Amino acid sequence: MDDVAKAAGVSKGSVSKVIRNAYGLSPAMRKRVETAITELGYRPSIAARAMRGSSFSIGMEIPNLDIDFFTQIMAGATSRLAGSGYQLVIAPGHGEMSGTPVLENLADRSVDGIIAVAPDVSPEWLEDLARDIPIVLIGRHDHSTNYDTLTNDDEAGAALLVEHLLDLGHTRIAHLTIRMKDERPDAIPPHEMRLTAYETILAREGLEPLVVHAHAKDDIVRSTKALLRTDPSVTAIFAGNDSLAIEALRAITEMGMTADDVSVVGYDDVRIASHPLVSLTTITQFGDRMGETAIDMLMERIRGGRTTARHEEIRPELRVRGSSRPVRAGVPVSIPIR
Amino acid sequence: MDDVAKAAGVSKGSVSKVIRNAYGLSPAMRKRVETAITELGYRPSIAARAMRGSSFSIGMEIPNLDIDFFTQIMAGATSRLAGSGYQLVIAPGHGEMSGTPVLENLADRSVDGIIAVAPDVSPEWLEDLARDIPIVLIGRHDHSTNYDTLTNDDEAGAALLVEHLLDLGHTRIAHLTIRMKDERPDAIPPHEMRLTAYETILAREGLEPLVVHAHAKDDIVRSTKALLRTDPSVTAIFAGNDSLAIEALRAITEMGMTADDVSVVGYDDVRIASHPLVSLTTITQFGDRMGETAIDMLMERIRGGRTTARHEEIRPELRVRGSSRPVRAGVPVSIPIR
DNA sequence: TTGAAAGCGATACCAG
DNA sequence: CTGGTATCGCTTTCAA
Numbered sequence: 212m213d214d215v216a217k218a219a220g221v222s223k224g225s226v227s228k229v230i231r232n233a234y235g236l237s238p239a240m241r242k243r244v245e246t247a248i249t250e251l252g253y254r255p256s257i258a259a260r261a262m263r264g265s266s267f268s269i270g271m272e273i274p275n276l277d278i279d280f281f282t283q284i285m286a287g288a289t290s291r292l293a294g295s296g297y298q299l300v301i302a303p304g305h306g307e308m309s310g311t312p313v314l315e316n317l318a319d320r321s322v323d324g325i326i327a328v329a330p331d332v333s334p335e336w337l338e339d340l341a342r343d344i345p346i347v348l349i350g351r352h353d354h355s356t357n358y359d360t361l362t363n364d365d366e367a368g369a370a371l372l373v374e375h376l377l378d379l380g381h382t383r384i385a386h387l388t389i390r391m392k393d394e395r396p397d398a399i400p401p402h403e404m405r406l407t408a409y410e411t412i413l414a415r416e417g418l419e420p421l422v423v424h425a426h427a428k429d430d431i432v433r434s435t436k437a438l439l440r441t442d443p444s445v446t447a448i449f450a451g452n453d454s455l456a457i458e459a460l461r462a463i464t465e466m467g468m469t470a471d472d473v474s475v476v477g478y479d480d481v482r483i484a485s486h487p488l489v490s491l492t493t494i495t496q497f498g499d500r501m502g503e504t505a506i507d508m509l510m511e512r513i514r515g516g517r518t519t520a521r522h523e524e525i526r527p528e529l530r531v532r533g534s535s536r537p538v539r540a541g542v543p544v545s546i547p548i549r
Numbered sequence: 550m551d552d553v554a555k556a557a558g559v560s561k562g563s564v565s566k567v568i569r570n571a572y573g574l575s576p577a578m579r580k581r582v583e584t585a586i587t588e589l590g591y592r593p594s595i596a597a598r599a600m601r602g603s604s605f606s607i608g609m610e611i612p613n614l615d616i617d618f619f620t621q622i623m624a625g626a627t628s629r630l631a632g633s634g635y636q637l638v639i640a641p642g643h644g645e646m647s648g649t650p651v652l653e654n655l656a657d658r659s660v661d662g663i664i665a666v667a668p669d670v671s672p673e674w675l676e677d678l679a680r681d682i683p684i685v686l687i688g689r690h691d692h693s694t695n696y697d698t699l700t701n702d703d704e705a706g707a708a709l710l711v712e713h714l715l716d717l718g719h720t721r722i723a724h725l726t727i728r729m730k731d732e733r734p735d736a737i738p739p740h741e742m743r744l745t746a747y748e749t750i751l752a753r754e755g756l757e758p759l760v761v762h763a764h765a766k767d768d769i770v771r772s773t774k775a776l777l778r779t780d781p782s783v784t785a786i787f788a789g790n791d792s793l794a795i796e797a798l799r800a801i802t803e804m805g806m807t808a809d810d811v812s813v814v815g816y817d818d819v820r821i822a823s824h825p826l827v828s829l830t831t832i833t834q835f836g837d838r839m840g841e842t843a844i845d846m847l848m849e850r851i852r853g854g855r856t857t858a859r860h861e862e863i864r865p866e867l868r869v870r871g872s873s874r875p876v877r878a879g880v881p882v883s884i885p886i887r
Numbered sequence: 888t889t890g891a892a893a894g895c896g897a898t899a900c901c902a903g
Numbered sequence: 904c905t906g907g908t909a910t911c912g913c914t915t916t917c918a919a
Contacts, residue, residue: 213896224899224906225905227897227898228905231898235904236904236905237904254653256600257659258599258604258658258895258896259898259911262898263896263897263898263910263911264899275624276620276624286615289614289643290643293646298651298654302638303623303624303627303639304627320606320636321594457824460826461826483821487802487803488802488827489827550912560891561912562914563888565914571914593913596913597911598913600897600911600914601912601915602913602914
């Protein structure tokens, strides 16, 4: 930057103003500086800028790279940010190294804002972090006064799915969900709401709930198979998200069954769900749009100066596909023909 | 950091040495400083560190978020980096904003090293960048003296696929690939090698090649349908990667056909490829292991001080699944029964 | 082994 | 409107 200032015959301060588009400098000067910049091929050091002002980067934390839904959010955020001068910086977690430490890392990196998918982080801790840096939390239903949240109505979404299955005549509907990391009634994660909605509706219909908690990835297939073997009366599985649903479909297919035997529905509408070979009935919460909106909300704080929390909720929509079918009449699975 | 120094009653310099594990300081002092650090909950600013020393972050550039294979590389790199003190920072491109500008952005961010999937960036430009910062280029077969490359033997992989199809009796094999961005014979991207291998083998067998270049995403399905309608003698499609292959499968399924009518093979072995509902025959180049290896290669330069280029090649393996089947004997598609 | 002081590359305030 | 200067938080000589 010194070089540029010298080449243009001006002070560093003025150069700084030019690259920041700051207020108060003559067009002549701006022109001179800009020529010097392009001639020298000068690029400001983001690290140095970050120390004083802003780093022009938005951090995005995700728990892992196994869930395709996150990719959609990433894509939405990326496209929204394209050409804005800001760069999206994705910090994926891995195993134990996720949640809090990754968020800390982003904060240490002095990003200008954070989009977080952090179902397990404590609200108090986030409140603290959010005092220093704008945060949009995706998926969680706790309402902080410091950080923004962007959710979909998980209760409504789950209801759409369960009622869809009921409409198809299913009465023995299992719910496949992930294990909860901690007892944390304050950070209301999406899976909890879906589970609750499931239980509520089944209770209302006088049906017995059947919940399977999966842990690791292999566990999903194993658990599903165990479920179907133990209780052949199950004719439908409501999976807590599409990744779980796709593993459930794997289990069912490997057992030689099809959607005619067991219906499966998921949540998120990941890309492969609409593929004709998979054709998964699911709920879309418009992941890409969520990514875009999260960026917008962040920018309102960063550039617009908003300071009060915003809590946005997207209305989920049902996508009926081939993986959910009417319950087979007359021929219970447990009594094979012949 | 000043606070820590004061609290421990030492100089900033010594604190700096402690957090860097530097050589030459008494255990007593280290202890004192460490207590002060934990007591104050001090975290060094990465931005400030980046300005003088290293930023403890590895940048990864990918052209877009649509290709699942990239996710595998990301996952491998992430797991390799977990607990190392370094953080992976993913900078996805989007449309025109990809390649060069994204790499520049990472460089401006003074990351300590870059993993790049950049099929279209000019070798000269990369040479320049690589003079300042360690780079591992994934997938490209040009051999620079400045940057490292990590590839698989695309020629061998493509050969495995085409010969597999020939073994199944296919003689009319089309190749579905992406459009090339530029005439750039120097930056030898993977798709080009796969295409060449395909053409070579077909020529050797005295068969006529049939190459379809797809552009946008919708285009893939459309092009595939057009291909199969125009030339019903095609019984097999070799797609340049799994994402293309999966779209080809979509087209085929939507046309009411199955693998019995048209075999499809892909490249990369993305996660969904092994799903029983998709069951895509493909080549694995061990994307996760590639991510890990890329990190290792980078670390050799960053910590180990290696300065000469390394060019690593992974041996691809065939994964035969249900999407490739023997050519149907006797009943040409063009002459329906009855 | 430790401390003091000089940068690194920007921003921001305050005179001129 | 422009230039000088302190400053941000850390690393890195260089003496002591």
